[in-house]
Amino acid sequence: MEKVEMKNIGFLGAGSMTEAMIEGMISRQFVTPDRIVIMNRTNAHRLAELEEKYGVRTLQNAEMLLRHSNVLVLAMKPIDAAQALESIQPFLTDQHVIISVLAGITTSYIEGSIQTKTPIVRVMPNTSAAIGYSATAIARGEYATDEHLSFTQKLFETIGTVVQVREEKLNAITGLSGSGPAYFYYMVECMEKAAILNGIDQKTARQLIIQTITGAAKMLNETNFEASHLRERVTSPGGTTQAGLTILEKYKYEEAITACITEAGKRSEELGKHLERQNHF
Template identity: 50%
Template sequence: MSNQATAITEGRIGFLGAGSIVEAMLSGIVKKGLLPSERISVTNRNNMERLEELANDYGVTATQDKFEVVRSSDILILAIKPKDAAEALQDLRGVVRSDQLIISVIAGVSTSLIGEWLGAECPIIRTMPNTSSAVGLSATGLCANPFVQEEHRELATKLFEAIGTVYEVAEEELDIITGLSGSGPAYIYYLVEAMMGAGATAGLDREMARQLTLQTVIGAAHMLLDTREEPSILRKKVTSPGGTTQAGLEVLEAYQFQEAVTAAILRAAERSREMGAQYQ
């Protein structure tokens, strides 16, 4: 792979796995013209119906011959469930080449363990996108093993920028990134659930409660992005002494809202470490 543009234009990408992250990446790659769809292959373990769906929607090659996908790919993207990863990757020993770029979206599994399972000294990039990749708004953490060159980093960054923003980090930071942004959309959905439910309980039409909640969340996110102010500053600006916002925040504080969110993120990060440790 001599340079970033040539690598994307002339190389082939193979996906091992066909779940939601893969579909989000296919959508981003194809829509943004990073690679012609005929240069993309997808395989999974046993769901041909799902493969045919992706082939019809994105024009990619779908096959259940994983060895052919591996042999024909310059970039191999691993999107396998963690519990299936060891068996699936060990099965590829002797098939993966040292000149292939391996990109993993497998939660909790280190680059060193992936290399050990594959039995190859090849460039491996580990990533943690989130489900907002489906709408091109993922926050993706990315780290690399010692065999990764700058051209590989640039290529992986461009691929994941097709589904959102990319942040290169140290591998030991990926577990907390998993807890923060990998699992993060679920926390926001949970908050939205609660806000919608409160509105409906108080008598609002449920669809009205939904729209008001979503616009509030979107507006708050844009305020943080556009003003670049600390969230605590923005919070204080809308909290008048003795007012409605203060009354609501006092209830959240009584229920230890911040402590609960912190504990949730740290527990998710801990679970990521546990998942990795169980495969060692």
Template identity: 40%
Template sequence: MSQPRALIKDQITFYGAGSMAEAIVRGIIARSVVLSTSITMLNRSNTERLEELKQRYNVITNNDETAKVRILQNSPIIVLAMKPKDAAASLQQLGPLLSDGQLIVSVIAGLSIKTMQRLLGRKQPIARTMPNTSSSIGLGATGLSFSKEITEDQRQTVTTLFEAVGIVTVIPEEHMDVLTGISGSGPAYIYYMMEAMMEAGIRGGLSPKQCKELTVQTVLGAARMVQQTGEEPSALRAKVTSPNGSTQAAIMMLDQGDFFEDVIAAVNRCAERSSEMGAALEEEGS
């Protein structure tokens, strides 16, 4: 059986091996964007985690310090996926290892291109991205911003990388924090509402299995209705909200709790926190 042809032939190193890195790796391997043997995953010291990823995805891993230096020096594409608290020190250590053509792809919330270049100590080509974990099943939503040093080929590589695991939106970098509030963290809001819907069903006497199946299908169907009909959510909501009916009673209850404005406030607070984290990282590395 012949090996599938990959869309991206370059070696890619994931510097950080947490849930977001795993989500992207799972997605790009499943869709033959990059072969597993072209992916290297590194972290600070968690060898057990790297071994788990190696067994699960057949990627290359290494935790030897000398080997990590060599890998980072020679990788055409480095995806920064470490925890924000580790970012400043990691970038300062990475900078002296880099050469001009290496592409940096960041999935670190709040960390600006300007700050990354300052921490690296060089004007490296950088793509700042904000994907979400739905990338692991090909349904991600990723925001992209590029430094002026990036080449057209590098821009296309990054776009291909994330288009293969969902939709891509290229935005001015100053809008990245609000995108984080909408799509970066957005799945968590939906999961939270699903938790509440399932709990309501359980308290009403349905089994947990029934509640999960009904809730999952309802959320999936609602999203697909918006996607496939092209109608606005407000119009679709109106169609199922009969005057003085049960759905209207439910919506009125949500409105009493200021549900609409609470969701907007949550998105805004997420964006603010992303900005705060970026400012803290900038201060830490100054």
């Protein structure tokens, strides 16, 4: 099996995910800035900003982007997928590798649009990529090999952790970890409000909540105990924790979380199908 020979990494799109990936790759020495090429369809100011900040190269020509890159990251808005794929299609070969971070857009749709046997890996990161803590899932398309998956995993490990899954799981994963940060932010909002109602100032509450979440995450990660085991260890019968958990059970906390993740996953699937219908050539 051939190893993926990385010459240059090209980005089609210059938004926040592109910047997070660039920063991660450069800081982790995955690639040097001169081997990163970025193209953005309309915003020349944004390209100049990234070029100045990171020392990367920028272009506004699809043919030149594909000529100078053998790894292409699709990072434009999903609604612009059809136009973007149409612009690169004449210049793609099976020697390129496409990495797609387009939410909801399947590899089969991209393969059908470009009409080549170009390997495609679909990726679902989350917004914590901005600080190097993304929880990312990756899945291969029809022509991608284990080597393409391995290369993509190493790339995304520069901005967090990575798991390999089958593509049909990505909508559910979008509901779980793709949207996941927002669930925790909402929980923090609620905890801050509860703290204020109980006489704790917001600054103190925020500090305590963040450390509590961080500590709980580290306990899960470093002890390898199941969450239920850790919960039971800190829950004494008739104690304060039990009193709080009883209220969560009363208000159907588990059912709410399950419905939340399930509905977000369903919406991801719906939006993907809608985008593919909209973007149909």
